[in-house]
Amino acid sequence: MHRTVIPLSCAVAALAAWGCGRVGVDRVATTESHQAMTAIVPPRASAAVQLRVEVPPPPFSEGVFPCSECHNETDLPPNRTRRPLVDAHDEIVLKHDEENRWCLDCHDTNNRDRLHLASGETVAFEESYRICGQCHGEKYRDWRAGVHGRRIGEWNGAKQYLLCVHCHSPHQPRFKSLEPRPAPRRPMRPAR
Amino acid sequence: MAKDETVTTDVTRRQFASVAAAAAAGWLLTACGPRRLHEIPRDRLREAISEWERDYSEKYSQAVTVSDTGPMPGVLFAMALDLSRCNGNRLCVDACVTENNQSRDPEVQWIRVLSMDKEKGIDFADADPYYDPKEVPEPNRFYVPVACQHCRNAPCTKVCPVGATWTEPDGIVVIDYDWCIGCRCCMAACPYGARHFNWQAPSVPQGQVNPSMHYLGNRPRPKGVVEKCTFCIQRTRAGRYPACLEACPTGARKFGNMLDPESEIRYILENKRVLLLKQELNTMPKFFYFYGT
Numbered sequence: 001m002h003r004t005v006i007p008l009s010c011a012v013a014a015l016a017a018w019g020c021g022r023v024g025v026d027r028v029a030t031t032e033s034h035q036a037m038t039a040i041v042p043p044r045a046s047a048a049v050q051l052r053v054e055v056p057p058p059p060f061s062e063g064v065f066p067c068s069e070c071h072n073e074t075d076l077p078p079n080r081t082r083r084p085l086v087d088a089h090d091e092i093v094l095k096h097d098e099e100n101r102w103c104l105d106c107h108d109t110n111n112r113d114r115l116h117l118a119s120g121e122t123v124a125f126e127e128s129y130r131i132c133g134q135c136h137g138e139k140y141r142d143w144r145a146g147v148h149g150r151r152i153g154e155w156n157g158a159k160q161y162l163l164c165v166h167c168h169s170p171h172q173p174r175f176k177s178l179e180p181r182p183a184p185r186r187p188m189r190p191a192r
Numbered sequence: 193m194a195k196d197e198t199v200t201t202d203v204t205r206r207q208f209a210s211v212a213a214a215a216a217a218g219w220l221l222t223a224c225g226p227r228r229l230h231e232i233p234r235d236r237l238r239e240a241i242s243e244w245e246r247d248y249s250e251k252y253s254q255a256v257t258v259s260d261t262g263p264m265p266g267v268l269f270a271m272a273l274d275l276s277r278c279n280g281n282r283l284c285v286d287a288c289v290t291e292n293n294q295s296r297d298p299e300v301q302w303i304r305v306l307s308m309d310k311e312k313g314i315d316f317a318d319a320d321p322y323y324d325p326k327e328v329p330e331p332n333r334f335y336v337p338v339a340c341q342h343c344r345n346a347p348c349t350k351v352c353p354v355g356a357t358w359t360e361p362d363g364i365v366v367i368d369y370d371w372c373i374g375c376r377c378c379m380a381a382c383p384y385g386a387r388h389f390n391w392q393a394p395s396v397p398q399g400q401v402n403p404s405m406h407y408l409g410n411r412p413r414p415k416g417v418v419e420k421c422t423f424c425i426q427r428t429r430a431g432r433y434p435a436c437l438e439a440c441p442t443g444a445r446k447f448g449n450m451l452d453p454e455s456e457i458r459y460i461l462e463n464k465r466v467l468l469l470k471q472e473l474n475t476m477p478k479f480f481y482f483y484g485t
Contacts, residue, residue, distance in 0.1 A: 146456040147464075148484060150443035154431040156452070167443070175442065177327040181282035184321060185299050188391075 054160045058125045065125070071112035078109045095172040106131055106170070132164045139164075229368045229407060230358055241407055248405070248412060252396075256403040258411055261429040263362035269423050270363070270450040271434070272460045273337060274484040277444035280305055280328040280335030287439030288339075291402055291424060292410040295394030302388065302421040303339045303436060310334055314469070339436075340365060340386040340421035341469065341477030348378035348387060357418075363450075363478055364423050366408040374416040383470050387420045423447070450478065 070076055070088075082102050085092070094102065108116040115131050116122045123130050133140030142148035146159075149167065153159030167175060229237065241258045248256040285303045294300045306319035310332050319336070329335070342365050349357050349365060356371035357378055379387045393415040405411040406426035413419050424434035428447070437445040448455035457480075460466065464482040 142484065145459045147446060147459050148443065150438075150440065151433065152438045153433065155428065155433050155448045155455075157431055159433075162443075167441075175279070177329065178279060178281040178441065179326065180280060180324070180328045181286050183282075183324040184285075184301055184304070186322065188298070 054158070055126070055163055056160070056166070058128060058163055059166055060125075065113070067107075067112035080104065080109060092171050095174070096170065126163075128170070129164050132170075136164075226370075228355060228371045230360075237407070244407070244411060248401075251412070252398060252401045252403070254399075254401065254403055256401070256405060259404070259406045259426055259430070261406065261426075263360050263364075263429070266449075266451055268363045268450045268478070269342070269428060270448065270457045270478040270480065271342075271423065271437075272446040272457055272466070272480040272482055274442075274444040274446070275334060275336065275481050276483045276485045277442040278305075278335045278337060278440075279442055280307060280323065280330075280333070281441065283439045283441060284337060284436035284445065287435040288421070290400070291427070291435035292422075293396050293402055293405070293412060294419075295390065295392075295413075296397065296400075297395050298390075298392050300388045300390065300394060300419065302386070302419070303337050304385065305335055305337045307333050307335055314467075336469075336481070337436075338384055338386065338469065339479075340423075341384050341475065341479040342421075342423065343475035343477050345474060345476045347381040347383070347473075347475060351377040351381040353377060360408070362429070364408075364425055364428075365420075366422055366425065367418060367420065368408075369411070369413050369417045369419070372417040374418065376418065378418055383473050383475065387418050389418050390415050444484075 071078070085103075089103075106115050108114045108122050111122055114122040114124055115128060117131060118134055129140065129143065139148050143161075143164070146161075149164075150162055151159050164170075227236075232240070237260055241260055244258050245256055248258070282305050285301050285305060288294070288303050289296070289301060292302065294302065304321050306316070306321050307323040307330070308314060308319050312318050314336065323330070323333070342359075342363055344359075344363070346359060346365050349359060353375060354371060354373055356373070357365065357367045359365050374389070376389055379385075379389060390413055394413055396412070402410060404426055406422075406429070409422040409425035424432075424436075428434055433447055434445075437447050446456045446460060448457040450457050450461075452458065460480065460482050464484065466480045466482045468477050468480065
């Protein structure tokens with residue numbers, strides 16, 4: 001009991017805070033250059049400055065989506081018991097509040113091709129930022145304002161956003177260490 | 193001196209005439225001769241630009257365009273950098289070198305990423321730009337990339353004896369590479385070490401030149417002049433983000449118009465903990481460092 005109450009209350013607070021000003025998402029069927037992109041209109045104080053931003057599709061591992069190809073009622077009935085996975089997905093190591101959470105806290109049991117919020121509302125993988133925003137409300141707010149995360153495009157026009165999961169693996173969200181580019185050369189000293 | 197005593201000078205009528213003629217000729221030459229790029233008439237700038245385009249295209253054997261896009265009205269550019277995100281990977285440096293045709297050998301880099309000790313905080317005396325670990329971020333270090341701060345009260349533009357560097361109306365501090373005499377006074381004046389001198393003729397290998405240039409930005413520099421960050425003037429005046437911003441994998445850099453209340457920069461200034469480098473010098477940088485968390 002105690003285990004579920006904490007994340008739920010957390011999520012309810014986050015939802016109450018962000019429910020009113022959610023990012024308006026409208027899936028555009030086809031655009032010329034970015035076929036599979038999702039168009040997002042970030043909330044602006046003035047409706048006049050509605051900018052078009054695009055998000056590339058979520059970074060699925062090769063051949064895992066749609067999940068329902070394996071996870072359907074007949075082949076693989078859902079097992080709601082919390083357990084370590086052994087037969088499949090055993091490469092996924094959860095390092096993201098793993099004490100309190102497991103797969104089905106974000107992945108939907110009934111519709112495997114979607115995720116779900118704490119409220120039970122299902123959410124497409126393209127809108128996974130809404131799941132993250134339930135707990136990381138501050139980051140979510142910054143992301144929508146264009147201040148958290150990488151942007152590409154125009155400072156006063158169309159720009160490309162990234163989903164949270166493009167940089168933070170949802171299972172191990174810590175940003176990976178990188179190999180730095182070579183150090184600058186030290187200044188030359190005149191020969192004596 | 194007595195009243196009736198006349199003062200005789202040795203100047204003859206002929207001498208006076210020749211000096212006057214020389215002065216007139218000098219004035220004519222200055223008025224019609226070479227000028228700094230910010231006071232040159234538009235048509236002469238266009239002429240110069242088409243000449244440069246021809247020269248550069250020939251030199252690098254590819255089609256080079258030199259833009260003369262001016263500042264947009266109502267725009268004051270500023271950049272912000274999230275110190276809690278930057279992990280010192282130097283990808284911005286690489287992108288900057290490529291975008292702005294910086295010399296590869298000798299090496300000129302407009303961005304310098306300083307590695308600092310978390311215990312000591314921002315301390316330039318202890319900063320290390322030559323860090324070279326296997327992986328970044330290193331434990332107990334944080335990284336402060338420093339390039340031109342585009343100060344509103346820029347000491348570099350004040351000390352230039354020939355007026356070869358100035359602040360554009362959109363806030364970008366630029367250099368006229370043809371007017372610069374290479375005295376390096378601006379480098380001494382800059383408290384951020386943001387200006388770099390071409391001790392030798394800069395070299396950009398064939399095929400690695402960015403052909404999209406701006407006359408105040410990334411066009412090739414000659415030996416003996418000073419250069420520095422221009423907020424990627426060739427990109428930002430065309431509405432795009434600077435190259436360093438797009439290259440940053442952590443999304444630490446933010447850029448925009450300080451006069452637009454809806455811009456990312458204004459959001460940062462209004463909602464985040466923002467600091468300036470060497471604030472006590474009253475240079476009033478338009479480069480803000482902030483903590484995103």
